[in-house]
Amino acid sequence: xxxxxxxxxxxxxxxxxxxxxxxxxxxxxxxxxxxxxxxxxxxxxxxxxxxxxxxxxxxxxxxxxxxxxxxxxxxxxxxxxxxxxxxxxxxxxxxxxxxxxxxxxxxxxxxxxxxxxxxxxxxxxxxxxxxxxxxxxxxxxxxxxxxxxxxxxxxxxxxxxxxxxxxxx
Numbered sequence: 001x002x003x004x005x006x007x008x009x010x011x012x013x014x015x016x017x018x019x020x021x022x023x024x025x026x027x028x029x030x031x032x033x034x035x036x037x038x039x040x041x042x043x044x045x046x047x048x049x050x051x052x053x054x055x056x057x058x059x060x061x062x063x064x065x066x067x068x069x070x071x072x073x074x075x076x077x078x079x080x081x082x083x084x085x086x087x088x089x090x091x092x093x094x095x096x097x098x099x100x101x102x103x104x105x106x107x108x109x110x111x112x113x114x115x116x117x118x119x120x121x122x123x124x125x126x127x128x129x130x131x132x133x134x135x136x137x138x139x140x141x142x143x144x145x146x147x148x149x150x151x152x153x154x155x156x157x158x159x160x161x162x163x164x165x166x167x168x169x
Contacts, residue, residue, distance in 0.1 A: 037053055037054065037057075038053070038054060038128065039051050039052065039054070039126070040052045040054045040085075040128060040129075041084065041125070041127055041153065042124075042126040042127075043124070044123065045123045046063075046122070047062070047063055047064050047163065048060055048062055048063055048064075048159065048163060049061040049063065050153075050157065052084065052157060054081075054130075056075045056077070056080075057073070057074075057076075058073065058074050058076055058157055059072070060072045060073075060157075060159060060162055064164075072162045076157070080157075083156050084152075084153065084157075087149055087152040087153065087156070091146070091148060091149040091152075093127055093134060093136070094132060094134050096134075096136050096143070096146060098135065098136060098137070099136070099137050099138070100138035100140075100141050100142050100143065101138070101139050101141065122137060122138050122140070123137065123139075124136075125137075125149075125150065
């Protein structure tokens with residue numbers, strides 16, 4: 001068998017081209033931007049802290065026992081994420097005030113008034129739909145649509161299952 005340099009070169013070129021076709025496109029088309037793992041919902045309440053990420057991951061820190069907070073994790077289905085987004089739209093979250101700190105009170109004599117409460121720890125609810133971000137905080141005096149939205153979030157995510165029946169009311 002005679003040595004043929006042309007066939008050796010041809011074989012080498014074929015291998016180099018094969019490697020180039022397999023490796024180079026992955027560098028050309030690979031995204032250097034990681035997937036969006038920013039929070040869709042970040043809800044810091046007195047007894048828990050809930051984060052729902054845009055990819056469906058959920059982390060809930062149960063602070064009912066201050067000495068031993070528990071962390072719960074799960075992944076939501078896309079239909080649940082869509083329902084959460086729809087609830088924020090339904091209750092017009094972006095049109096709510098940024099802060100609610102006034103409670104209607106009635107004295108023993110029947111006179112009505114209002115009380116401003118700024119020093120009590122309350123609830124902070126953050127939502128980002130990708131284009132807009134909003135934070136709403138309240139201690140007391142939250143409007144009914146905000147209370148209903150929070151109840152919907154708890155139901156869709158299953159907060160009450162993790163926290164026990166105490167929050168279900």
